[in-house]
Amino acid sequence: xxxxxxxxxxxxxxxxxxxxxxxxxxxxxxxxxxxxxxxxxxxxxxxxxxxxxxxxxxxxxxxxxxxxxxx
Numbered sequence: 001x002x003x004x005x006x007x008x009x010x011x012x013x014x015x016x017x018x019x020x021x022x023x024x025x026x027x028x029x030x031x032x033x034x035x036x037x038x039x040x041x042x043x044x045x046x047x048x049x050x051x052x053x054x055x056x057x058x059x060x061x062x063x064x065x066x067x068x069x070x071x
Contacts, residue, residue, distance in 0.1 A: 010043035010044055011043070011044070012041060012042065012043050012045070012046040013026050013043075014039035014040065014042075014043050015029040015034045015037070015040060015041070016028075016029050017040070017041035017048075018046075019046075038051050038053060038060055039051070039060050040060075042062040042064070042065055044062070044064075044065050045062065045064055045065065047062055047063060047064065049061060049062055050063075058070045
């Protein structure tokens with residue numbers, strides 16, 4: 001994430017991409033299964049992420065907001 005993106009607050013669910021006030025998970029997305037999964041959508045723009053899962057963790061990359069990693 002770049003410095004210009006830091007002022008933008010998260011407003012989308014990372015599991016379904018739906019609008020989410022304050023970046024909170026939707027009740028349907030807040031469960032034990034999704035707690036262990038990597039994000040699939042960018043929390044800032046709802047774009048689909050490029051996700052790579054390895055035995056050591058995961059990385060998720062948004063074309064506009066950069067990369068996020070587990071851990």
